[in-house]
Amino acid sequence: MIKGPPAGRTAGDNRPERVLILASFVNRVGNGLFNAAAMFYFTLVVGLPAAQVGAALTIAALIGLLSGIPGGRLADRRGPRTVMMLALAVQAVAMSALVYVESWAALTVIAAIDQLAAAAGGAAWGALVARVGTDRPALFRAKLRTYVNLGVILGTVGAGLAVTVNTRTAYLVLILGNAASFALCALLLLLLPAYAALAPPPQQRRWIALTDRPFLTFAALFGAMGLQYPVVSALLPLWISLHTDAPRWTVAAAFAINAGVCVLLQTRIGSRVETLRDGGRAFRLAGLLFLVSCPMMALAAHVPVWAAAGLVVAAILVHSLGEIWESSAGFALGFGLAPDHAQGQYQGLLGLGFGAGQALAPVILLTAVLGLGTAGWLLLGVFFALVGAAGPPLERWGARTRQALPAADADAERDGVPA
Incomplete structure (x- = not known):
């Protein structure tokens, strides 16, 4: 909430x-x-x-x-x-x-x-x-x-x-x-308060997260969008080394730029994504930014060395902005769709979706995308855009199916005690 x-x-x-x-x-x-x-x-x-x-x-x-x-x-x-x-x-x-x-x-x-x-x-x-x-x-x-x-x-x-x-x-x-x-x-x-468990509503299903279709859908989409992380850590370094004329230091530069942008801009951008609606829009924007960055990375294989390095740097800047919007959307939707008394169970499900995506990443990115070359990058960008486009309708679906906590429960959560 x-x-x-x-x-x-x-x-x-x-x-x-x-x-x-x-x-x-x-x-x-x-x-x-x-x-x-x-x-x-x-x-x-x-x-x-x-x-x-x-x-x-x-x-x-x-x-x-x-x-x-x-x-x-x-x-x-x-x-x-x-x-x-x-x-x-x-x-x-x-x-x-x-x-x-x-x-x-x-x-x-x-x-x-x-x-x-x-x-x-x-x-x-x-x-x-x-x-x-x-x-x-x-x-x-x-x-x-x-x-x-x-x-x-x-x-x-x-x-x-x-x-x-x-x-x-x-x-x-x-x-x-x-x-x-x-x-x-x-x-x-140990310096934190010993937050007490929040009482679930009467007759609450034990595994409520597994029956929450909007959240299950979001967990799957979040895992799919999470493929963007190994794009930077695994796919791009191999692409630079094997398919472009960009100097090897470009790999280190990409890591440094990605880390720097996320550290410098995460708070400024992330603080603006507070509601479910904000989260849905941020998820869509992240997909569009990846749709821009992926073709730029692909194009680096078809230009001279100086242009290749410049394209990689520009692409990683755009990609890093997408990463910030994607993580912000994950916070807003992941926490906002979950009922307060079951946040742990819901975050466990979200982690399962993300972890499954990371486990499949080597096969998808290093086999399919890298194997297809430029076409693979273009398909990857379209994939991210389509996943992101599901953000707003998913947010609306989730908002329709949420049940507001009774006032007593909301007061209890704020005070850190069971209702």
Whole structure:
């Protein structure tokens, strides 16, 4: 439920909001440390073949999808802070155990445990964000994502230093640093109120999210639109290297521009997407921006070197703006369509849709799009535009099927106690 701000209040100026921003920042610094260098550690230090490492991480990610909805429902019934802290503790232990990995089987098991905890914790995190950011939800979530992006960037810089040193000790520092970030994040959450569960309406279905057709549709569309993330991280670097005359530094420039634009503009743009209607329009705009950026990336393969670099830079600027509008739409629709007493379950379903899209991304992007070349890029842009065009009608469908909370329930949510 979207609430207006009390007079004189802005996001980030109360203690719970500051605590959650800091905890999320710490956690994402650790993620950046590990994710950017994990493949190097397991292949160069542990000695596992790259194909085995990729298979282990893919299997673990698919297994992890199973815990999102149950973890979210547990957060709704036992309180999101408790479930998130438990998930972080499991991740801290699992991450520490990676320093003892010597086989593919051990890596698969430990990574699967980590991903199960991550999915459950992600759903609980969504429910916690909904409870903390009640004054200006759009502005708070935009600020939160800004600091999350900044944390990933800083962690990635640290990982780059370790990769440069390229010793076992350097990689172990990254792994244990990530484990420590989970533990510190959990400790910081102790500074948050112990938000009590919100009572569901009488005769409420246990798995309400799975019967909510508008939200199920949105989860699928959100997962489809989420393909835009590996466009930057996986598809574009290969396209630049294999099909364009652009210099290799263009790849690094694309990453830097994407990160910089998101950090600098997320709060300014995201704070404007507050209502369901705003979310539907933002989703459509994101699709149109991707429709512009994809042909620009394709055209880079057909122009001289100086023009290719310029096109890539321009395309990544447009794409980054689309990413901001897409994430803002995800916040507005993902939280706005979910009933307050079941935010965890709904965020778990949204995470399942997004995770499924990311799991399919290599096949869709690196096989189909890259294989088709320029035509693949054009089809990808049209695909994003069509997905985005569903935003406004989906928003209207969802708004028609929402039931407003009774006044007593709304007062209870605002006070952080059960109705």
